[in-house]
Amino acid sequence: MSQPVVICKGIQKEFGAGADAVQALRGIDVEINQGELFMLVGPSGCGKTTLISIIAGIMNQTKGECLVLEENVSVMSSAAKVKFRAKNIGFVFQTFNLLPSLTAAENVAIPLFILGESKKAAVKKAHDLLDHVGLKDRGISLPSELSGGQQQRVAIARALIHNPKIIVCDEPTSALDHETGANVMEMMQKLSKEHGTTLIIVTHDNRIFHYADRIGEIDDGYIKAIHAPETTLGRPYA
Amino acid sequence: MPTKNLEEKRWFNFTLSPMIGVAIKMLMGDTGKYIGMIVGITFSALIMTQQPTVLLGLLSRTYSLISDASYPDLWVMDSKVQAVDDVKPLQDTKLLRVRGIEGIRYAVPLYKGLLRARTADGNSQNCSIIGLDDATLIGGPGNMVTGKLEDLRRADAVIIDVDGANKYLAQKLPDGTRIPLKVGDTLEINDKHAVIVGIAQTTPTFGSLPSIYTTYKRSLAFAPQERLKLSFILAGLKPGIDPAPVIASIKKYTGLTAYTSEQFKDVSLQYFIDNSAIVASFGIVILLGFIVGAATSGQVFYNFTQDNIKQFAALKAMGTSDGMLVKMILVQAAMVGISGWGIGAGLVSLKGFSLGSNGDFPFLMPWQVVASSGGGVLVIITFAALISIRKVVKLEPGLVFK
Numbered sequence: 001m002s003q004p005v006v007i008c009k010g011i012q013k014e015f016g017a018g019a020d021a022v023q024a025l026r027g028i029d030v031e032i033n034q035g036e037l038f039m040l041v042g043p044s045g046c047g048k049t050t051l052i053s054i055i056a057g058i059m060n061q062t063k064g065e066c067l068v069l070e071e072n073v074s075v076m077s078s079a080a081k082v083k084f085r086a087k088n089i090g091f092v093f094q095t096f097n098l099l100p101s102l103t104a105a106e107n108v109a110i111p112l113f114i115l116g117e118s119k120k121a122a123v124k125k126a127h128d129l130l131d132h133v134g135l136k137d138r139g140i141s142l143p144s145e146l147s148g149g150q151q152q153r154v155a156i157a158r159a160l161i162h163n164p165k166i167i168v169c170d171e172p173t174s175a176l177d178h179e180t181g182a183n184v185m186e187m188m189q190k191l192s193k194e195h196g197t198t199l200i201i202v203t204h205d206n207r208i209f210h211y212a213d214r215i216g217e218i219d220d221g222y223i224k225a226i227h228a229p230e231t232t233l234g235r236p237y238a
Numbered sequence: 239m240p241t242k243n244l245e246e247k248r249w250f251n252f253t254l255s256p257m258i259g260v261a262i263k264m265l266m267g268d269t270g271k272y273i274g275m276i277v278g279i280t281f282s283a284l285i286m287t288q289q290p291t292v293l294l295g296l297l298s299r300t301y302s303l304i305s306d307a308s309y310p311d312l313w314v315m316d317s318k319v320q321a322v323d324d325v326k327p328l329q330d331t332k333l334l335r336v337r338g339i340e341g342i343r344y345a346v347p348l349y350k351g352l353l354r355a356r357t358a359d360g361n362s363q364n365c366s367i368i369g370l371d372d373a374t375l376i377g378g379p380g381n382m383v384t385g386k387l388e389d390l391r392r393a394d395a396v397i398i399d400v401d402g403a404n405k406y407l408a409q410k411l412p413d414g415t416r417i418p419l420k421v422g423d424t425l426e427i428n429d430k431h432a433v434i435v436g437i438a439q440t441t442p443t444f445g446s447l448p449s450i451y452t453t454y455k456r457s458l459a460f461a462p463q464e465r466l467k468l469s470f471i472l473a474g475l476k477p478g479i480d481p482a483p484v485i486a487s488i489k490k491y492t493g494l495t496a497y498t499s500e501q502f503k504d505v506s507l508q509y510f511i512d513n514s515a516i517v518a519s520f521g522i523v524i525l526l527g528f529i530v531g532a533a534t535s536g537q538v539f540y541n542f543t544q545d546n547i548k549q550f551a552a553l554k555a556m557g558t559s560d561g562m563l564v565k566m567i568l569v570q571a572a573m574v575g576i577s578g579w580g581i582g583a584g585l586v587s588l589k590g591f592s593l594g595s596n597g598d599f600p601f602l603m604p605w606q607v608v609a610s611s612g613g614g615v616l617v618i619i620t621f622a623a624l625i626s627i628r629k630v631v632k633l634e635p636g637l638v639f640k
Binding site: 059079097100113 | 255256257259260263264266267268548549551552553554555556557558559560562634635636638639640
């Protein structure tokens with residue numbers, strides 16, 4: 001059995017204060033294992049994005065404890081969290097968030113730039129990784145010159161390039177058509193298995209549920225159930 | 239990967255991080271805003287450089303006679319004189335008393351007056367008449383275009399400045415063209431005959447009046463009858479003599495005031511600054527240039543940051559530290575500032591040195607003016623950068639998920 005890389009205990013998150021306070025998470029307990037492809041599903045506003053933000057160390061919970069890679073991110077200083085994210089977490093965003101004036105290879109190389117690697121070495125690695133995700137000759141293209149699927153592949157390469165232990169994905173296929181989304185998921189699944197990376201994916205897209213090892217269903221700030229993908233197949237979360 | 243060492247290296251060596259290159263590409267990738275910001279800074283730099291150069295050019299004309307006068311170490315005058323144009327004539331005997339002061343090598347008279355000159359074609363114009371010591375011609379213009387200063391010793395001789403010859407006293411034809419005065423042409427100065435024997439390059443006067451040089455005795459003949467006519471005494475010091483004690487002795491023994499040329503320039507300039515609104519007027523324009531530049535550049539720079547806020551949030555989420563983001567924004571602001579300032583100050587230089595070379599355009603550009611406008615631009619871009627830095631530092635990286 002793989003070791004858990006994420007252990008959340010009693011995570012609560014409240015936005016605002018007093019009468020206007022909104023309880024986004026009401027006590028989340030979950031463990032996510034190394035190399036696992038874990039999906040978080042649920043209706044809009046149920047707290048999925050809030051939970052991955054806390055796991056990724058870009059948001060603080062109100063109560064509870066979150067151990068990521070055996071480090072308690074709940075008690076880390078802001079500066080320590082920044083370094084922790086740079087080293088251990090990869091991100092894939094719904095709208096890709098590629099820098100429009102940078103080439104595909106430069107976008108992919110950003111995590112290495114952040115870690116202080118030289119531009120030449122980082123861009124070379126980026127070109128190699130783009131080759132690996134099927135964008136061999138597109139390294140010098142600007143994002144505007146790429147299709148949506150190609151941009152998402154660039155974003156995935158960017159999330160992988162610094163060999164993070166965990167990749168957090170927010171709706172990675174929602175901006176893509178069915179076929180492109182399937183291709184992207186297959187690629188992510190393959191790359192995560194190759195690198196032993198844990199994938200935590202927030203999604204509404206029931207067409208990709210079957211790629212998951214486990215699915216956590218969130219509703220109203222709680223995890224209602226964690227189960228195999230077959231149980232959830234065909235149930236859309238809109 | 240030796241992350242800790244690399245982090246330290248990045249911190250100490252500003253230029254090493256490729257993130258600085260990312261910042262520059264982000265800036266230049268948004269061409270419209272980049273140009274907009276540079277135009278804003280260029281406008282400010284232009285105003286903050288051009289207006290002081292014109293002001294200084296104009297102010298330098300208030301002491302043009304002192305600048306152009308050759309040789310004298312000291313200017314001696316009535317103690318009530320406040321500027322070079324504020325002539326308070328002295329008794330002729332004062333000249334002899336100044337010559338008797340310890341440390342004085344020579345002392346010669348200088349006449350300065352405003353008289354009307356008329357050309358052969360009937361054109362007339364008020365002119366600044368400067369009468370130089372007949373024997374030494376001390377105080378005369380150092381830069382002759384045509385003729386020699388010594389030619390003033392010829393009968394009825396006068397030397398006129400280039401602007402007077404080419405513009406103010408030139409013969410004007412019906413079609414608007416001007417025929418400049420030349421050596422050999424005649425003038426009537428206060429109804430007295432005068433012959434032009436030379437043309438001198440002098441600093442234009444603040445009042446845009448022609449300057450006419452002649453000998454002291456001839457200038458007295460041109461001038462209307464007055465009891466006192468000696469305007470200034472130009473004095474030279476014996477070699478190695480400090481002017482300060484001599485100035486004190488002149489005051490003590492004659493009751494007159496004496497200044498070195500530089501001191502007299504400062505006194506004249508200060509008088510003008512104190513008694514005219516020109517400095518305040520130019521100051522308001524410079525301030526407006528600064529404010530408009532700060533407002534436009536600040537606004538556009540902030541908009542640029544705002545438009546890229548999701549990119550900054552993504553960088554922050556991926557582990558870019560606040561320190562690096564601050565550096566990135568400072569580099570972006572510096573690029574805009576240096577580009578805009580360079581273009582603005584460069585345009586002023588080109589215009590000033592091309593137009594200023596003919597003497598018509600008031601232009602004086604000491605390095606302090608360029609440095610000051612650079613300082614102004616620095617304040618503007620710092621202001622613009624601070625607004626953006628505040629926005630980015632306070633930015634919640636979770637924004638990328640929204």
